[in-house]
Amino acid sequence: IRILNLFAYTGGATAACSAAGAHVTHVDASKGMVNWAKENCSLSGIPGDRFRFFVDDCKKLVEREIRRGNKYDGILMDPPSYGRGPDNELFRFEDRINPLLNNCMQLLSDDPLFLIVNTYTTGYSPSVMYNLIKQYTDTLKLKGTIEADEIGIRIQDSSLCLPCGQTTRWYR
Numbered sequence: 001i002r003i004l005n006l007f008a009y010t011g012g013a014t015a016a017c018s019a020a021g022a023h024v025t026h027v028d029a030s031k032g033m034v035n036w037a038k039e040n041c042s043l044s045g046i047p048g049d050r051f052r053f054f055v056d057d058c059k060k061l062v063e064r065e066i067r068r069g070n071k072y073d074g075i076l077m078d079p080p081s082y083g084r085g086p087d088n089e090l091f092r093f094e095d096r097i098n099p100l101l102n103n104c105m106q107l108l109s110d111d112p113l114f115l116i117v118n119t120y121t122t123g124y125s126p127s128v129m130y131n132l133i134k135q136y137t138d139t140l141k142l143k144g145t146i147e148a149d150e151i152g153i154r155i156q157d158s159s160l161c162l163p164c165g166q167t168t169r170w171y172r
Helices: 012-019 031-043 058-068 093-107 126-139
Strands: 002-006 023-028 051-055 074-077 082-084 090-092 114-119 145-154 161-171
Touching (some): 002 058, 012 023, 012 074, 031 051, 058 093, 074 093, 090 093, 093 114, 126 161
Parallel strands (some): 002 074, 023 051
Antiparallel strands (some): 082 090
16 A cells, blocks of 8 residues: 655654555655654654655655656645745645645545545635545546544533644545
C-alpha cells in the first residue's frame, strides 16, 4: 500500500501508516517539520524503507508525481489556511484546494483505499468539502463512502464542543 501524506507536519500519520505496513511519501514545506517527522518515525522503530521524506511545495511535488506516473492507494492532506513554501511560494487554501484535489485524483491508483482532507479554514464547512470530494469521486466513478464532520475540542465539564475545522474522507 502506497500513501501520499501532504502537508504532513511532524509525521503522526506517516508513522501510523508506516507502522501498519504502508510505504509513505511524506511531504512538507518546512525542513524543521520534516526533520521532526524523521525523528518521530525513527523513535517509533519503523523500518527506514517504509517512507520517503520531501521538503517541498506540495503542489510542485504532486505535479512531478503525475509526470512520473506514480500512483498512490491513499492520500492524506492537512493543508494550512495560508502558508509559504520552501521557495516562498504562497499557499492560500481557497485558491489552491480545487487544483490540488484535481491533481491528487490523478495520483490515485486503479483501486484506491482513501482520500482524507482536513482543513481549519473558515468558510469551508463539512458540507462544502463533502460536495467538493463528491464531485471528484463521481467524475472518476469511484465507489465508496464520503464522510464529512467537524473537528473540535470538547469543552471541559460540558457536552459542548468548540469547532476548530473540518475533516472529509472518501474510502471504499
